[in-house]
Amino acid sequence: MAKIRPDYENSWWPRFLRWLESGSSALDDALLDELSSTAEEHLVEGAANASTREAHDEERRLLSIRDEKLLYDRIHRWAHSKGSRIIRWLYRITAVAICVGIIILLLNTAANLPPFGSPDNPVNNEVSQRYIEQGMQETGAVNIVAGMILDYRAFDTLGESNVLFIAACAVIILMRLPSSPDSKPTTEQLEAEADDRMYEPKNDMILQHQANFLVPLILLFGIYVIMNGHISPGGGFSGGAIMGAGLILYLNAFGFRKTERFFTFTTFRIVSLCALSFYAVSKAYSFFTGANHLDSIITTGTPGMLFSAGLIPYLNIAVGLVVCCTMYAFYTLFRKGDM
Amino acid sequence: MIDTIRLIASLLLTGAGLFCLLSAVVGVYRFRYALSRIHAAALIDTVGICLMLLGVIVATGFTVASAKMLVVIGFLWLTSPVSSHLIGRLEVTINDELDKDAAVMDRAYVEHEKEAELPIETAAPTDKEEDA
Structure with a gap:
């Protein structure tokens, strides 16, 4: 428990604070003087010394x-x-x-770099050889790149997903307009919406018909790319980008009132949080069991099947969700300052 | 014999596509006004690439790759004219001196576009009613 000092006002810390605030020791002394004198003078009642006090x-x-x-x-x-x-x-x-x-x-x-293309370079070690030769047996992924980025170097990919998330957070801090406590739109938000409607294609029939046809195809293709990330070229990042582009097209065609039904700021928060924490927790389990030679419930399965390669398809889904939400959030925040 | 015909056909198609691309590039640089330039630029994505890909399809014959090229043509025809249309519409909406830049125009449509941007307060509730 801290001791309460009687002469706290004169100890060094409040003096330092006062010095910081005013920047003058002369002023400090004057202030102190005034404080003590007014405290004393308040005790002395009477109108007689009021005028002298004022002059003073x-x-x-x-x-x-x-x-x-x-x-x-x-x-x-x-x-x-x-x-x-x-x-x-x-x-x-x-x-x-x-x-x-x-x-x-x-x-x-640069002077100490190894010569370019020499077979003795540190780059040409047994790691890449092992990735190529045993990657499919060890990870179960036909796509070696997916096996590398989501199994051998999964922490790297977690960092990349977090970089995206942090970028989205920074954009939210910079661009999001403050909302009022009583859930009514503030003047700034209304102005931003009016500005936005100026340049929005206003219920363009051609764009809407095209979006009706294309958006499901684009979303389906994005899901295909994500789900086949461990079998064919693709994966969470590219599939998520495709899905985000599809969402942006839908938003452009039908406006915020339609997208707000299924994608709000809360959706963004929940999806990002769930995806990132699922990634971290599942990969922590995998690393823990692998490092301690414990039995893991994750099996590699048959390479080439849709549900194989252990955690890789699920991690692809998590990364894809984060990328999709981040792309959409960037677009809406830069356009209207809200989602 | 059939190979020669195929080669000639693919050369003709590719040449026509190349001509379209070149004329579109010249148009993008020569035309003075945004709407005219859109007219030239939209040619690249639709006719030019379509003819080039058709030429390649004819040259390779019917394989999986050529089927994918047909799909690419379909998607380009779906998307590129719409984007050109949107750019043109935006230009009509925000250009205040359209009379100076465009010699011929559909005045009723332009008036409709210009008026549509003004009533923001009235436009928002109607959307809401639709949703409800």
């Missing part, structure tokens, strides 16, 4: 103003003559030092 206060106020002005002038002069010169020199010296340091580092690295 006025004098002290003028004095403090003069002090402040002097101090400001001093600091201003210093900052504009000596200080700026010092900072400019520091800036230049630091910039040159950093540049020279990076140049030396990069030249040194």
